[in-house]
Amino acid sequence: MNKEFRKQLTIDLATVVIGYLVLGLLIRSGVINAYSKGILLMVCINVILTVSLNITSGFLGELALGHAGFMAIGAYVSALFTKSLNLIPLVEFPVAILLGGIAALIAGYIVSIPALRLRGDYLAIITLAAGEIIRNLLKNLDIVGGTKGYTGIPNYTSFTWAYLIAVICILASKSLIASRHGRAIISIREDEIAAEASGIDTNRYKIIGFVFSAFFAGVGGALYAHYLRFLQPGIFTLDKSIEILVMVVLGGMGSIRGSVISATILTVLPELLRGFSDYRMLVYSLVLILMMLAKHNDQLRALFDKALSSFRRKEAAHE
Amino acid sequence: MSGANLFFLQLINGLNIGSIYALIALGYTMVYGIAKLINFAHGDIIMVGAYISLLCLNAGLPWYLACILSILVCSLFGIVMEKLAYKPLRKASRISLLITAIGVSYLLENSFQLIFSANPKPYPGFIDLPTLKIGAVSISANYYVTFIVSVALMIILNLFVQKTNMGKAMRAVSEDEGAARLMGINVDNTISLTFAIGSALAAIAGILYSNCYSPINPTMGSLPGIKAFIAAVLGGIGSIPGAVLGAFILGMIETMVKAYISSQLLDSIVFAILILMLALKPAGILGKSVKEKV
Amino acid sequence: MSNVLEVRDLGINFGGLRAVDGLNIDVAPRQLYGLIGPNGAGKTTVFNMLTGVYEPSDGTIRLNGELLNGKKPHEIARMGISRTFQNIRLFRNLSVKENVLISLDTQVDYGLFSGIFKLPKSFKQEKAMEEEALELLKVFELDGYADTLACNLPYGKQRELEIVRALGTHPKLLLLDEPAAGMNPQETQNLMDAIQRLREKFAISVLLIEHDMKLVMGICEKITVINYGTLLACGTPQEIQNDPQVIKAYLGE
Structure with missing residues (x-):
């Protein structure tokens, strides 16, 4: 196990470093222009959001519809911090990201308290309600611009930051899932009653799943704020949460690799296909329905597997 | 206007919005009772109903034909939706069903947006009755018609569910699908019927809503949909009187919060009520709590 | 030597229904104990109370002297009661x-x-x-x-x-809810052997619910029979087999 793990770690780290060097070089040399670089940053941010949502929706098995709300908290808190202080970016930005993450984590913890008593449909509704409350409160907060929006946020989200943090998020999630805590989280998805009977404190692990997910949503939000440089409560609607959910569902619930791939595709594709934006949500809604139908229909699934096998080949039942 | 009159006016407003929520909440609660599914797309049926009736009215059809057509189309929509999207997933996990329901909701909203554009369309109100005057307060026809129609429909629905064989079949399926099947009840047809009735009520809600609050747009159904769901939860999901009670309570709370506390924070307050209700008494005011079988 | 499990006056109400009433169970260390009774007698409900899934309305449950009432299922699992389920839950x-x-x-x-x-x-x-x-x-x-x-x-x-x-979970007491359900005679025989082996190897007590009388009579040292949630008889397999009350409950008048 130890040896195997080290080998895997070496491969992972090598991929990460090479990926960084190649993309960095392409940006430096101008092959990737400013527009494409923007897409690249959004890929990193969406990877963070998707992987983190997968922890609650894929591994814990609870549909969370308030991800955009946690993202908003991270975005606003970090922006408030960098706008109020004027330290050097290298100090200020990581602290702002961390603060954004922690603020979202606290919100996630608060939401998880009523959520613990409920399962399935009701839990989904509670997270939806929490997301809407967050957005509604932001609309009424004048220090962050209310409905008019929050402007003048420094442009801190560089490729290096976005890439680094996306990698941290992926590694932390994989590591969590491979630990006893991750196993406990998955056991709740599989059978909550059996998990309790096996000595798993399901409430505790639900909270861990929730706050972990919320933390990285907040971190993603912080990066987003310092990329967009302008925030408005209207960005963080239920539609945004659903968009991230689509990425999770398409990549496969409970698959981190899948999340990374689908977040990338669904970020790049709309940019490549002109005029796609009109049909984007329509296509997304079809993705949700068809993926779910395919999951429970062997013929449809076979068709899907064929189409997706090219990049899902090495996938185990779960990561 | 005096404080008392103002309060009376708010009361009327609350009853109006409450009646609309009630019609929608009935659909939610019936479908939940029988299919154990929060049909997220239910709110969007309101929008479908509104648009179909608008098309008919614009085509010059008389209002009653527009209503009938809209109700029929929505019922059909409900049945097709169930057959295509939900029926194949009856044995699937809750999370799969929920995701599908969200998908259907977005599909409806976005396909209507493509067909009719996202721009709001004015709705030619057709309720042409005199305004009612009570003291210094005048109540527009839209308001009292909405109230009367809703209450009448609720009474009819309740009688249907309690007295007719089809209604009894619906209750039997929601109690125990397997046992109902063994007793010779056609479960599939009963579920279709439930979706059809729920969607018909949503269509009527959509028409009444559009009469009161023109113009209409493709996402008009989502917020009333969520609110009506909250109402159903408040009253106890799965319970028909509960849905009606919850809807009127919510309508009142909303109007009073808007009038006397803050209209900006309205949504926060309503959603906070939902969270509190779910956390403290998930079975709702009139619902039964069910323990998971081990 | 004191008992591993001591259940006293255990009772639970579901709404107006008294599902279990005044039940006493004592399981000694390394004992194989059978809990039997007709369908709907409340056997699984007893298991659910022992493992904290349901909270008893009255009575006490003690594991090695420690009170289990009000403890959560995962706490009870960690204290030493472990279980299987009637409908397999893997x-x-x-x-x-x-x-x-x-x-x-x-x-x-x-x-x-x-x-x-x-x-x-x-x-x-x-x-x-x-x-x-x-x-x-x-x-x-x-x-x-x-x-x-x-x-x-x-x-x-x-x-x-x-x-x-x-x-x-390294249990001291293992609860098996119809372990032989759906097994053929050969598999049941293997299971009986295995249960006895487990008891020796892990030095645990086993409390089992079972409808297969051959299994129950074959391996249990003590048996409690319940019907309508109340005690009908308690004793060795020999005593139970000859108890007129038990015969009546199982075979009718």
């Missing part, structure tokens, strides 16, 4: 080994930080867990299936895996 999409690793979670204590940053402590404990999991799987010769998904196991093996998982 972690279906996880491997056989992972199913056992989850109950072995009770035996390790590395923290979240250590887990995420893969500190040496987590490595050491994970390795020990892995070894023990394979060791436990050998009890039912399931070690060859370690990487198979639980849902792909044949039915009989699933029942066995559930027992192995229950052993992962």
